[in-house]
Amino acid sequence: MNEEVIKPVTRIFCDFDGTITRKDSGDEFFRVFGQFDQLHSALIQGRYTVVEYYKQICSTLQISSQEAVQSFSDNCEIDAYFTQFLEYIQSKNWTCTIVSDGFDAYIKPILNRIECNDLHISCNALKQDQYSGNWFPIFPNADERCKCFCASCKMKVVLGTSHPDDMIIYIGDGLSDTCPVHVADMVFAKGSLASYCNQHGIVHHNWNSFFDIVSVLKKRSPVSRDIARKERKKIFIAE
Ligand SMILES: [Zn+2]
Structure with a gap:
C-alpha cells in the first residue's frame, strides 16, 4: 500500500496587537501618523465597517x-515572555502563525527586534500610491462570507493553512479574534475575547502574559475539541 499518511501537526495561531505587543500598536500607529480619534469613534459606534474605517484612516x-516608522516600532512594548514562548514551541516542533488584522508597516519592524525565523505572518498591507503619495490598505484575506469584526478574516487563514485533523491552538485578546476560536481546539483568551468565549460557551484559558501560556502548555498537552474539529471538517468539505 502506497497511501500517503498525513501526520497531524500542532499549529499555533496568534494575534498581534495587544497580544504580542502589550498595547494595541495598530491604534497607536494611526494615532501617531493619522487622524485617529474621530474615525475610530465612528468605527466603535458602528458607522463604519472595519474595511471602511481602514480605507478612511489610511x-x-x-x-x-x-x-x-522605525522609531515608532522601537517604542512598542513586546510581551516580555514572548521569546520564551517561541523557544518553547520550537522545542516541541510546533508551528506558529501570526494572524493580524493590523498592518505590515509596523508589525514587521516590531518583530524584527526579536529572533523569530520560523514565524509566519499573515496581516494587511499598507501601500503608497506613487503619484499622489496617498496611503491605502490591501486586505489579502478578506472574506465576504464572514461577518466578523475584521477586514481580513482570521478563521480563513487558520482553515487555509491547516488540515482538519491538526491540533489548533489560538491565542488572542479582542473582537477580531472571535471567529477563529470556534474552530480552535485550545484557546487562550483575555480582554473582550475572554468575555466572548464566556458568552458563547467556548472553553478557554485566561492569560495575562506569555508566561501564563507557557506554564499551561508545559502542564497539559493540547487535546482536540470535538465541536471545533467537526466545524473544521464541515468547512473543509464544503470548500
Ligand atoms: Zn471571520
Missing part, C-alpha cells in the same frame, strides 16, 4: 520617513 496618514 488616507489620513502622514508618514514623514521610514525612520519615523
Whole structure:
C-alpha cells in the first residue's frame, strides 16, 4: 500500500496587537501618523465597517520617513515572555502563525527586534500610491462570507493553512479574534475575547502574559475539541 499518511501537526495561531505587543500598536500607529480619534469613534459606534474605517484612516496618514516608522516600532512594548514562548514551541516542533488584522508597516519592524525565523505572518498591507503619495490598505484575506469584526478574516487563514485533523491552538485578546476560536481546539483568551468565549460557551484559558501560556502548555498537552474539529471538517468539505 502506497497511501500517503498525513501526520497531524500542532499549529499555533496568534494575534498581534495587544497580544504580542502589550498595547494595541495598530491604534497607536494611526494615532501617531493619522487622524485617529474621530474615525475610530465612528468605527466603535458602528458607522463604519472595519474595511471602511481602514480605507478612511489610511488616507489620513502622514508618514514623514521610514525612520519615523522605525522609531515608532522601537517604542512598542513586546510581551516580555514572548521569546520564551517561541523557544518553547520550537522545542516541541510546533508551528506558529501570526494572524493580524493590523498592518505590515509596523508589525514587521516590531518583530524584527526579536529572533523569530520560523514565524509566519499573515496581516494587511499598507501601500503608497506613487503619484499622489496617498496611503491605502490591501486586505489579502478578506472574506465576504464572514461577518466578523475584521477586514481580513482570521478563521480563513487558520482553515487555509491547516488540515482538519491538526491540533489548533489560538491565542488572542479582542473582537477580531472571535471567529477563529470556534474552530480552535485550545484557546487562550483575555480582554473582550475572554468575555466572548464566556458568552458563547467556548472553553478557554485566561492569560495575562506569555508566561501564563507557557506554564499551561508545559502542564497539559493540547487535546482536540470535538465541536471545533467537526466545524473544521464541515468547512473543509464544503470548500
Ligand atoms: Zn471571520
